[in-house]
Amino acid sequence: MRNSIGRRQVLAGAGASLLSAALGGCGAPLLRPATAAAGPARLQLPPLRAETDRITAITVCTRPFRAQGPRLDVERIGEKTVVHNYGHGGSGWSLSWGSSYLAMGKVLATGERDIAVIGCGALGLTSALLLQRAGARVTIYAKELPPDVRSSLASGIWSPDSRICLEEHATPAFKQLWESMARKSFRTYQTLIGLPGAPVEFFDIYLVFDPSDVASERGQPADGRPPFAHLEHELIPDLTPHTAEFAPGSHPFGARTVRRRTWMMFNLNAYMRMLVSDFRANGGSIEVAEFHTPADFAVLRQKTLVNATGYGARALFDDRSVTPVRGQLARAIPQADIDYGLFYKGVSFIPRRDGMVFQVVGDSDYYGFDDDTTVPDRAEAEQAVHTIAGLYA
Ligand SMILES: Cc1cc2nc3c(=O)[nH]c(=O)nc-3n(C[C@H](O)[C@H](O)[C@H](O)COP(=O)(O)OP(=O)(O)OC[C@H]3O[C@@H](n4cnc5c(N)ncnc54)[C@H](O)[C@@H]3O)c2cc1C
Known part of the structure; x- marks a missing residue:
């Protein structure tokens, strides 16, 4: 069974959550309020070669989700x-x-x-x-x-509450357990930063929104299905830097709104x-x-x-509580000068050194839910690349 790509857009503020949700995760609201961007007045980014003939592999996998x-x-x-x-x-x-x-x-x-x-x-x-x-x-x-x-x-990013459980199961005891796991993991990952081969590193990701996105829906299920738990904002807001916002004219993406977050990435x-x-x-x-x-x-x-x-x-174990959540990556030839990620119109781009990752993450946590098909979808892969390429048009 394959789920279709939804047509809904997301609130600008929901993008961070939707991205980490989709890549790993959930569709939580913006983790923290955006702050004014520090640093250069105008954000300058080297152009990405988002071209379909640079795709080297399309891989599909099922996330092992338990409600x-x-x-x-x-x-x-x-x-x-x-x-x-x-x-x-x-x-x-x-x-x-x-x-x-x-x-x-x-x-x-x-x-x-x-x-x-x-x-x-x-x-x-x-x-x-x-x-x-x-x-x-x-x-x-x-x-x-x-x-x-x-x-x-x-995908290879820090996404500790990505489809980790349904909200109805996020009891105080579970939250305590989850927080201890997230903090222990984060601490351990800090010991792997800066090693040869860059197994783990930080990167900036820019969440880009068309002006029309701001007025539309965010990435929670609109069909009555129970929401997934979003725990990062509530329990570990101190672990990653605050969001910064770039107004139109101060970034390379025209009249759009751009938010920057800094995340951890795993070069798997x-x-x-x-x-x-x-x-x-x-x-x-x-x-x-x-x-x-x-x-x-x-x-x-x-x-x-x-x-x-x-x-x-x-x-x-004949454990039917394990539900597949399909996710597909389009891997592309790495570009040495690209060290930033992007999220735009339900598509993410992660600058992995071992093969850049383009991924349709859909419009809610249910994208790919209960879908165990592992046949690569070339059209979806090309859609992901074309969507990101549209930012440089
Ligand atoms: C598209 C996608 C993107 C994702 N992105 C992220 C991300 O960015 N960040 C993140 O944190 N997580 C992400 N995840 C989730 C993450 O990949 C999984 O949660 C994680 O890989 C699960 O690891 P595991 O060791 O439990 O399972 P696996 O990697 O599946 O390993 C299971 C092992 O058990 C063995 N095994 C299984 N059954 C048997 C058997 N019967 N007999 C013997 N051996 C057996 C397998 O051969 C394998 O060695 C993503 C998942 C997907 C699908």
Whole structure:
């Protein structure tokens, strides 16, 4: 099933949320009031080569969304203790260190120090590394390894409340848990800034709005479906810089309104490679293995496991609460002088060094919801590039 691209526009102030929502996330209102832009009177940006013949790949992936949020409980299966760590929607990279830190605590509480981690994506790798640092001997078992895991197909930005749960499930207890995961992850990411290969870095993104956008709807579901939770503004407003606004005439995009935000970006080729090498350098081993039912865990020597199978948990654990949320990226040849991102008319552009990312993010959090099709849509990819190109016309 494919969802069509909605025609609604968004309020200028809703763009930041919609973008982080769509990329990972949600459709929250503007995180904080815009402040007057500091710095040069006129914003100057090198022109982007937004050209469809520079597309090198179109990738499609399903976010592992659970209405109630990620599954993080501990389950006894036969002789094994299984610590679940899956179902992070569009926030898996952003929350990975914090979520895996919680999983590590539950693993260590069993007293075992020979641990199996099932899965080699964002959550499996961070669980494995944190357990190693705590002194455990860790083996990763996974059907696919990077770069062939779903985590490799993410947009690669800090989007910690992107489709993380529905608003009705954002209880005070969940909010506390989410905030601890987000803060722990953010702190950990600061230790990865400035490393060779730039696995993690900050970038400015410009949210551009036509004058007519300001009077139209924002990105909440208009059809009565329950809204997604938007937690960043309420719980961690201090982590990223305030928004700055550029009036028409002070930026290169004509009569439009432009807002600048600064976000964190993950260059996933370099970042995943670094995580895998660190794991191996710490003495970790990786075995390719597929489990068809939880009973298959019986063949493992380890008594305690972390289940970090992501969307795979839907089939492995027959967990129908894991809902696919389709997302497609058009990857394009990197441009060395482009270090800024853009969001315009429901399309985002992220200046990843390992392949620039153009993405239709739609007009609400439900874009791609319950859609498990993974066939690339060339027309959608070209639409994304053409929309951004329109800014330079
Ligand atoms: C288009 C898109 C954009 C996104 N953008 C962002 C973003 O910008 N920021 C962000 O934070 N998040 C983003 N996300 C979300 C993020 O990618 C996911 O939440 C995250 O990748 C989930 O990681 P994971 O480790 O749980 O799962 P996966 O990466 O799917 O890893 C699962 C692992 O388990 C293994 N496995 C699964 N089933 C079995 C089995 N039966 N037997 C053995 N092994 C098994 C797999 O082979 C794999 O190794 C995005 C997602 C999509 C689709």
